[in-house]
Amino acid sequence: xxxxxxxxxxxxxxxxxxxxxxxxxxxxxxxxxxxxxxxxxxxxxxxxxxxxxxxxxxxxxxxxxxxxxxxxxxxxxxxxxxxxxxxxxxxxxxxxxxxxxxxxxxxxxxxxxxxxxxxxxxxxxxxxxxxxxxxxxxxxxxxxxxxxxxxxxxxxxxxxxxxxxxxxxxxxxxxxxxxxxxxxxxxxxxxxxxxxxxxxxxxxxxxxxxxxxxxxxxxxxxxxxxxxxxxxxxxxxxxxxxxxxxxxxxxxxxxxxxxxxxx
Amino acid sequence: xxxxxxxxxxxxxxxxxxxxxxxxxxxxxxxxxxxxxxxxxxxxxxxxxxxxxxxxxxxxxxxxxxxxxxxxxxxxxxxxxxxxxxxxxxxxxxxxxxxxxxxxxxxxxxxxxxxxxxxxxxxxxxxxxxxxxxxxxxxxxxxxxxxxxxxxxxxxxxxxxxxxxxxxxxxxxxxxxxxxxxxxxxxxxxxxxxxxxxxxxxxxxxxxxxxxxxx
Numbered sequence: 001x002x003x004x005x006x007x008x009x010x011x012x013x014x015x016x017x018x019x020x021x022x023x024x025x026x027x028x029x030x031x032x033x034x035x036x037x038x039x040x041x042x043x044x045x046x047x048x049x050x051x052x053x054x055x056x057x058x059x060x061x062x063x064x065x066x067x068x069x070x071x072x073x074x075x076x077x078x079x080x081x082x083x084x085x086x087x088x089x090x091x092x093x094x095x096x097x098x099x100x101x102x103x104x105x106x107x108x109x110x111x112x113x114x115x116x117x118x119x120x121x122x123x124x125x126x127x128x129x130x131x132x133x134x135x136x137x138x139x140x141x142x143x144x145x146x147x148x149x150x151x152x153x154x155x156x157x158x159x160x161x162x163x164x165x166x167x168x169x170x171x172x173x174x175x176x177x178x179x180x181x182x183x184x185x186x187x188x189x190x191x192x193x194x195x196x197x198x199x200x201x202x203x204x205x206x207x208x209x210x211x212x213x214x215x216x217x218x219x220x221x222x223x224x225x226x227x228x229x230x231x232x233x234x235x236x237x238x239x240x241x242x243x244x245x246x247x248x249x250x251x252x253x254x255x256x257x258x259x260x261x262x263x
Numbered sequence: 264x265x266x267x268x269x270x271x272x273x274x275x276x277x278x279x280x281x282x283x284x285x286x287x288x289x290x291x292x293x294x295x296x297x298x299x300x301x302x303x304x305x306x307x308x309x310x311x312x313x314x315x316x317x318x319x320x321x322x323x324x325x326x327x328x329x330x331x332x333x334x335x336x337x338x339x340x341x342x343x344x345x346x347x348x349x350x351x352x353x354x355x356x357x358x359x360x361x362x363x364x365x366x367x368x369x370x371x372x373x374x375x376x377x378x379x380x381x382x383x384x385x386x387x388x389x390x391x392x393x394x395x396x397x398x399x400x401x402x403x404x405x406x407x408x409x410x411x412x413x414x415x416x417x418x419x420x421x422x423x424x425x426x427x428x429x430x431x432x433x434x435x436x437x438x439x440x441x442x443x444x445x446x447x448x449x450x451x452x453x454x455x456x457x458x459x460x461x462x463x464x465x466x467x468x469x470x471x472x473x474x475x476x477x478x
Contacts, residue, residue, distance in 0.1 A: 052382070052383055053382060054379055054382060054383070084387075088385055088387070091382075091385055092385050094383075095383060095384075096383040098376065098379065098380065098383075100376055102374070102376035102377060102379060102380035103380075104377065104380070104395055104399075105399065106398050106399055106402070115384075115394065116384035116385065116386065119386065119390050119394055120384060120385050120386055120387075120390065164384070165383070165384075168384060168385070
């Protein structure tokens with residue numbers, strides 16, 4: 001097997017006195033699609049937000065392509081907290097799609113997608129516009145290029161957010177409950193886009209989701225979080241149909257019960 | 264020169280000084296307000312402390328006393344300036360203190376998700392402020408900034424008390440020489456209103472224009 005693209009080493013996270021991650025070891029392979037499931041408060045979102053550097057790590061290390069994310073090695077090889085430059089360099093490999101989209105409301109759809117390539121990556125404006133249009137075409141929203149986010153439906157907003165993350169060419173793309181804030185009839189169009197990206201891309205994906213069917217369809221591997229730990233981790237067929245951990249069985253049963261419609 | 268020509272001519276001259284003071288002081292207040300507001304959000308405790316002192320001193324004392332102090336007291340320390348400079352400085356510093364609070368709270372009102380999205384797209388802090396946060400915060404600040412501009416304009420009538428020949432000063436001179444108190448002070452009232460009212464309307468229009476179809 002090749003070198004993992006992401007490696008968590010004994011990662012611990014506290015919010016004040018509350019422990020949310022408890023010594024997690026985890027690896028993501030290049031191109032691998034990993035779904036994270038588990039009850040709310042189990043740590044799966046914090047796990048992903050540490051990788052996006054939206055939360056600070058308390059203890060342990062995260063490596064991206066062999067580089068420490070939160071740390072740097074000094075001349076003696078000892079770890080010290082990463083400088084801003086180092087953090088930005090390693091972070092450039094990661095992208096994220098949020099539950100609530102977080103599009104820039106003062107910019108058009110096209111400007112939303114073009115902004116970071118031009119401002120952050122210093123790409124040529126014409127080239128960035130072309131790349132942005134390509135991405136918008138990919139998510140089926142090229143005709144909305146000149147609209148403002150406020151004029152879009154939730155599903156359309158999320159597709160723009162996906163285009164905005166993709167245009168930066170991240171090696172790892174995090175989806176944090178990308179359909180949880182959407183009206184039920186808009187969920188499908190967003191899942192279709194994510195599925196397309198999963199099918200054609202060599203981008204690794206970290207997908208936090210409550211859509212078990214979708215996780216099964218897209219993910220190479222599912223990790224079950226509970227109480228700040230990964231309790232079980234394996235291919236979807238194993239996790240969903242042959243769960244071993246009692247906590248996972250319980251979670252899936254409760255989940256299926258709330259999901260099944262009384263027909 | 265007829266009585267009315269005299270009134271119009273003197274009040275006209277005064278109006279020019281009033282508007283000049285307003286524009287210069289407003290620019291100074293806006294610049295100080297943005298610098299102060301951003302410094303207030305600094306990670307550095309010392310920088311925040313400096314701004315806090317500035318804001319508290321200028322909010323905690325009256326503008327009139329600040330005008331007197333800058334115009335009459337500073338010369339005793341060897342710092343002499345024209346009445347116009349003193350007026351612009353005092354009003355600019357005073358309103359800059361209030362504006363810095365408007366700027367700070369405007370920036371803090373921008374949805375935290377905007378910061379997270381900017382981090383996820385790898386913006387630097389400066390890029391994030393310049394391109395994402397401040398453009399949105401500015402729209403949130405507009406109503407408050409508009410109110411402050413009008414307050415500032417009206418407060419310029421105080422500069423008559425440090426001998427600056429503004430609208431109010433000229434009205435006082437006219438009153439003393441002609442004793443037509445009712446006409447002169449009514450005219451004064453109307454002129455201030457006729458300027459302030461379109462300013463209110465103008466700010467409302469700007470607000471509408473900037474948010475149209477976007478938020």
